Amino acid sequence: MLRRIFLALCLLAGLTGLAQAQGFDNAPWDALLKKHVQILRAGQATEVDYDGFKVERASLQSFLDSTSKVTRPEFDRWSNPAQLAFLINAYNAWTVELVLTGYPGIKSIKDLGSFIQSPWKKRFIPLLGETRSLDDIEHGLIRGSGRYNDPRIHFAVNCASIGCPALRAEAYVTERLNAQLEDATQMFLSDRTRNRVESDTLKVSSIFKWYRPDFEKAWRGANTLGQFLALYGGPLGLNSDSASHLSAGKLGIEFLDYDWRLNVISSSTRGGKP
Known part of the structure; x- marks a missing residue:
């Protein structure tokens, strides 16, 4: 009996460790991207069907709510790739949500800012225990944390503009993060328009x-x-x-x-x- 209990505890610890390493479930965001992101020039660029996102805004909100439920201690137990995939996906999903607050009446995400505040400095994102801006996620949690130090993140976070690297038509995931970042970098640099x-x-x-x-x-x-x-x-x-x-x-x-x-x-x- 004691042996069985010991083995069960070991299995539970192993599963817990695996969950911590893998981090967050990005499948709902992945499904939305696959439906509403149009790939151009073999992946060098993409276009976003914001009308489609509006139809499924409840699904987007559900995913965003799930990101907001992650606590800082839980996040800190994840592996670095799991953390980074989570932050990139959160940034991109909240960017889409920000665009939807003004779409279709805007021609640029910049239209959602003001003379005194850019849209990236708006604090509207409940994430990891604080109300944050997109800048907080990119420049604070990702670039400023000192945890990741990977310049390829600049080809993964998307600012909803034609000049940006493509919004990837799939979620970033822990187990393929390095390959995804490398692909995003190469696709962007191979685009002769940019x-x-x-x-x-x-x-x-x-x-x-x-x-x-x-x-x-x-x-x-x-x-x-x-x-x-x-x-x-x-x-x-x-x-x-x-x-x-x-x-x-x-x-x-x-x-x-x-x-x-x-x-x-x-x-x-x-x-x-x-």
């Missing part, structure tokens, strides 16, 4: 200007922006010589204007794949 070579100059998204220090923290040995971008010479369309020049600081880098128009699905792609 990153391209012109006249011996590499012109890239303003994301690399705004968050340049994040790309210069020795991730995979990259101590400069050029070195980080050189890691992705293939997706950027660079040959080996150009990538070497970029890494050595011998290839100029310029930053493109950002397109803040809403990433809403267009009439040309609605109802079918491009």
Whole structure:
């Protein structure tokens, strides 16, 4: 009898540890994304069916409510990949909810801000025991926590704009997080509307200007922006010589204007794949 009790306790501990490692159930968010995100250019970009999200707003709210029920002690027991997947999904889902508060009467998420406050600074998100803003999630919990230090998060969090990296048509999940982040990075950098070579100059998204220090923290040995971008010479369309020049600081880098128009699905792609 004692042996059986001992084995049962060991099994329970193992299951508890597994649950803590895996973290949060993102399946409801995954289902919404699969239904309401339209993939463009083989994954380089996406458009969002906000009308569809409005029809299923109750399902979105249910998922958001579930994120709000997670306590800080519970969150802290999860593995780092589980935490990061949770935060990325929460950020993206709450961004969709914010857009829905003004849609269809807005052309940009910026329309939801004011002269004195950007939409990203609005505190409307009950998360981990506090009422937070989108900036709190991205710059505080993700970038500012010191736990993750992965610049690829900039290609995963979505600001509901055409200039943003794509809103992924699936939820980020613990067991595939590294592969998903890598794919998101390569897809964004391979998009010539946002990153391209012109006249011996590499012109890239303003994301690399705004968050340049994040790309210069020795991730995979990259101590400069050029070195980080050189890691992705293939997706950027660079040959080996150009990538070497970029890494050595011998290839100029310029930053493109950002397109803040809403990433809403267009009439040309609605109802079918491009």
